[in-house]
Amino acid sequence: MKATTARSRARIRITARDRTAGKWFAKLVALQSRLRGPGGCPWDAEQTHDSLQRFLIEEAYETLEAMHERDPRKFASELGDLLLQVVFHAILAEETGRFTISDVIESVHTKMVRRHPHVFGDVSAKTSGEVLKNWEEIKREERAEEGTAEPESILGDAPVALPGVLEAYELTKRAAKIGFDWENLAGIFAKLAEEQHEIESLVPPKRPRLKPAPASDLRRRVEDEVGDLLFTGVNVARFLGVDPEVALKAANRKFRRRFQWMEAAAAREGSRFAELPRERMEELWNDSKAHEPAATSR
Numbered sequence: 254m255k256a257t258t259a260r261s262r263a264r265i266r267i268t269a270r271d272r273t274a275g276k277w278f279a280k281l282v283a284l285q286s287r288l289r290g291p292g293g294c295p296w297d298a299e300q301t302h303d304s305l306q307r308f309l310i311e312e313a314y315e316t317l318e319a320m321h322e323r324d325p326r327k328f329a330s331e332l333g334d335l336l337l338q339v340v341f342h343a344i345l346a347e348e349t350g351r352f353t354i355s356d357v358i359e360s361v362h363t364k365m366v367r368r369h370p371h372v373f374g375d376v377s378a379k380t381s382g383e384v385l386k387n388w389e390e391i392k393r394e395e396r397a398e399e400g401t402a403e404p405e406s407i408l409g410d411a412p413v414a415l416p417g418v419l420e421a422y423e424l425t426k427r428a429a430k431i432g433f434d435w436e437n438l439a440g441i442f443a444k445l446a447e448e449q450h451e452i453e454s455l456v457p458p459k460r461p462r463l464k465p466a467p468a469s470d471l472r473r474r475v476e477d478e479v480g481d482l483l484f485t486g487v488n489v490a491r492f493l494g495v496d497p498e499v500a501l502k503a504a505n506r507k508f509r510r511r512f513q514w515m516e517a518a519a520a521r522e523g524s525r526f527a528e529l530p531r532e533r534m535e536e537l538w539n540d541s542k543a544h545e546p547a548a549t550s551r
Contacts, residue, residue: 511541
């Protein structure tokens with residue numbers, strides 16, 4: 254398969270909608286360049302690739318949150334904030350002669366055409382599985398053309414800058430591709446139980462929680478075992494075809510929703526939730542679940 258055939262066959266019609274989008278994109282690039290330029294914004298002028306790192310991550314997560322809230326206007330706004338980060342980094346790179354925003358757009362456009370030969374070329378792919386198989390083959394061809402050596406490890410190209418849950422997901426997904434995986438869920442559950450027992454051997458269930466303290470041998474060992482427990486939990490999600498980050502964010506939203514319901518319920522009773530006895534807190538927790546419509550359980 255030669256993915257390069259896709260380049261010559263790509264015919265993409267530009268619509269009025271696309272021209273409008275292009276106009277506004279050009280205005281955004283010009284606006285951000287103005288903010289960075291003489292007489293612009295002092296804060297923007299001080300920023301670097303490094304200083305913007307946390308904003309890139311924050312905007313990505315805020316975009317995901319807006320997507321789950323199903324508010325079209327907020328979703329569009331957060332996507333705009335995320336797009337601004339791309340533009341900002343490209344302008345910083347252009348100032349040092351590394352690349353421009355046009356290079357960024359041309360690169361991803363060329364890549365998308367090249368990696369969809371079943372649309373723009375002669376390759377056949379009738380299922381998403383076939384698409385992904387072709388995608389991996391094209392990536393290998395690209396590395397060969399660039400003179401980039403194949404990773405010595407199958408984990409060599411797994412991103413290390415991901416949040417821990419996503420990194421664990423990507424690592425084990427790659428290992429599973431070559432058969433290094435559990436045969437069934439029973440094996441993963443047994444591993445979960447094993448990790449639980451290892452933690453219990455260090456910190457018996459009846460023992461009070463560990464308090465924050467300087468690093469100790471016990472705390473390091475507990476941290477290590479808790480990491481193993483979380484890592485195994487990620488494998489449960491992956492084995493079931495569930496994105497663990499999406500599942501965890503949904504669980505976070507559910508907990509937030511139920512906890513705030515408890516606080517409101519306590520207020521209606523003339524009490525502060527924080528001052529209620531533990532038994533009443535548990536009662537309200539069960540009530541919060543009972544009052545939550547099934548359609549919004551996530």
